[in-house]
Amino acid sequence: MGVKDSKTEQLIKDTAKRLFLTEGRMLATTQDIADAAGVNRTLLHYYFRSRDVLFDLVFKEALRELRERIQSVMLSTAPFREKIENLINVFFEELIKSPYLETFIVLQMNQDPGKYEELFRTLPGGEQKMKIFFKEIQAEMDKGTIPEMKPIHFFMNFFSLMAYPFVARPIYEKMFDLNDAAFKKLVRERKKVILLSLFKNHEV
Amino acid sequence: MGVKDSKTEQLIKDTAKRLFLTEGRMLATTQDIADAAGVNRTLLHYYFRSRDVLFDLVFKEALRELRERIQSVMLSTAPFREKIENLINVFFEELIKSPYLETFIVLQMNQDPGKYEELFRTLPGGEQKMKIFFKEIQAEMDKGTIPEMKPIHFFMNFFSLMAYPFVARPIYEKMFDLNDAAFKKLVRERKKVILLSLFKNHEV
DNA sequence: GTATTGTTTGACAAAATTGTTAAACAAAGG
DNA sequence: CCTTTGTTTAACAATTTTGTCAAACAATAC
Numbered sequence: 470m471g472v473k474d475s476k477t478e479q480l481i482k483d484t485a486k487r488l489f490l491t492e493g494r495m496l497a498t499t500q501d502i503a504d505a506a507g508v509n510r511t512l513l514h515y516y517f518r519s520r521d522v523l524f525d526l527v528f529k530e531a532l533r534e535l536r537e538r539i540q541s542v543m544l545s546t547a548p549f550r551e552k553i554e555n556l557i558n559v560f561f562e563e564l565i566k567s568p569y570l571e572t573f574i575v576l577q578m579n580q581d582p583g584k585y586e587e588l589f590r591t592l593p594g595g596e597q598k599m600k601i602f603f604k605e606i607q608a609e610m611d612k613g614t615i616p617e618m619k620p621i622h623f624f625m626n627f628f629s630l631m632a633y634p635f636v637a638r639p640i641y642e643k644m645f646d647l648n649d650a651a652f653k654k655l656v657r658e659r660k661k662v663i664l665l666s667l668f669k670n671h672e673v
Numbered sequence: 674m675g676v677k678d679s680k681t682e683q684l685i686k687d688t689a690k691r692l693f694l695t696e697g698r699m700l701a702t703t704q705d706i707a708d709a710a711g712v713n714r715t716l717l718h719y720y721f722r723s724r725d726v727l728f729d730l731v732f733k734e735a736l737r738e739l740r741e742r743i744q745s746v747m748l749s750t751a752p753f754r755e756k757i758e759n760l761i762n763v764f765f766e767e768l769i770k771s772p773y774l775e776t777f778i779v780l781q782m783n784q785d786p787g788k789y790e791e792l793f794r795t796l797p798g799g800e801q802k803m804k805i806f807f808k809e810i811q812a813e814m815d816k817g818t819i820p821e822m823k824p825i826h827f828f829m830n831f832f833s834l835m836a837y838p839f840v841a842r843p844i845y846e847k848m849f850d851l852n853d854a855a856f857k858k859l860v861r862e863r864k865k866v867i868l869l870s871l872f873k874n875h876e877v
Numbered sequence: 878g879t880a881t882t883g884t885t886t887g888a889c890a891a892a893a894t895t896g897t898t899a900a901a902c903a904a905a906g907g
Numbered sequence: 908c909c910t911t912t913g914t915t916t917a918a919c920a921a922t923t924t925t926g927t928c929a930a931a932c933a934a935t936a937c
Contacts, residue, residue: 477884493783496700498924509886514926571840572779578843579697579773589847621849621859622866625838633833636775636840639782643793645825655825662826666870681914702894713916718896878937885932895922902915907908 478516481506486527490567495576528577531570532588535563544598549609553667557631557660564635565656571636615668623667630663682720685710690731694771699780732781735774736792739767748802753813757871761835761864768839769860775840819872827871834867 484506488494494501499520503510517523542555564570577585603620610617634641634656642652688710692698698705703724707714721727746759768774781789807824814821838845838860846856 493780495780496784500924512885515884520925569783572776575776575840575843576697576699576780578847580700582843586847589844616869618866618869619862622863625845625859625863626834626866626870628841629833629837630830632841633837634829636779637832637836639779639786640793641829643782643790655829658823659826659829662822662830665820665822666830704894716915719914724895880937890927892925897920907910
């Protein structure tokens with residue numbers, strides 16, 4: 470066996486993941502990836518056959534992981550407000566790790582809609598579970614802790630408030646002259662802001 | 674002069690705009706654009722010299738237009754709540770026209786940060802104007818019509834609630850099995866939902 | 878040591894995309 | 908009708924990127 474053993478395959482995959490999802494270099498060529506990983510470009514084909522295969526692999530893995538983490542929190546038995554807080558934590562963690570996943574998805578879905586269909590289709594029993602979560606949202610409205618609206622709007626609001634600042638990060642950074650530290654500070658503050666904005670009880 | 678006169682240049686630009694911003698085909702090749710416009714590919718070089726030049730032109734034009742429309746509303750003398758309503762209308766109009774502008778910006782800014790810097794830098798007097806808008810936000814908090822937070826968070830919330838559903842549209846469509854009509858209906862509903870979510874007075 | 882297996886490499890081929898050029902063409906003025 | 912000007916075209920060149928291959932290499936088993 471070579472001195473690098475079988476770690477090379479993982480190294481390439483991790484590097485691709487970093488370039489695509491963390492640094493937003495979605496157009497990185499096989500050469501870019503090989504260079505960043507410090508390996509010969511041919512190895513990329515040796516292990517993954519083609520750029521497309523590697524690309525899909527990275528994408529699907531990241532998406533699957535995100536979905537699983539979110540679902541496990543969303544379907545936990547924690548009280549509603551606590552559940553929302555946990556979701557914010559999970560989502561922020563994932564978005565800090567992969568700030569371009571969102572953008573990535575949107576683009577991919579458009580370049581070839583249907584290709585990743587199965588990744589969004591509610592799993593067996595998933596639709597049922599989503600309905601349960603939506604019922605919980607409705608119950609909160611009935612209790613008067615969140616404003617009245619279709620549960621899907623609450624859902625969209627929630628994910629909008631969490632995700633968009635990451636998607637728009639470069640815009641905000643230019644617009645308000647923010648450096649990395651300043652942006653991260655804002656993001657930390659947003660955990661409270663989001664709760665404040667979702668719940669009627671405007672105290673934390 | 675040729676039979677197509679000088680309309681060809683505009684036709685190519687419009688087609689590129691449509692592909693890039695409306696259909697999200699950001700990777701469309703010169704051939705794709707020429708085909709979509711029904712002209713010979715060489716004309717694209719004849720009028721715009723290179724793909725990059727055309728790409729930048731489309732991008733900058735769209736961005737400038739969006740910014741101007743937003744600024745003109747943001748700096749109008751309308752009462753705060755009305756101003757927010759007008760902003761929603763303008764933003765929705767623009768996003769329906771160019772649903773991929775946001776995504777486009779994010780990617781471009783990352784591929785080559787600094788390249789489009791001047792488009793975000795607050796114009797001469799622009800920073801001053803942003804401060805005025807932020808003061809208006811603060812005044813509303815003092816009046817108690819919106820919850821207490823740094824004005825920049827209100828600003829981020831506002832744009833998140835408006836923009837994200839467009840960015841995430843393909844995801845939502847798969848996730849909740851929405852067709853075009855259903856999605857558009859949701860968007861129409863969101864005008865009210867956003868107001869409901871931004872303002873403390875949870876009635877419309 | 879030699880065979881075997883999997884890994885790595887550089888050289889090369891193929892494909893896709895962009896950019897250039899020279900010639901054909903079409904309209905309008907003289 | 909001939910010239911001028913701007914437009915359009917096809918053929919070609921250049922570049923970039925992906926993909927293939929056979930040979931070199933390294934580790935382990937025999």
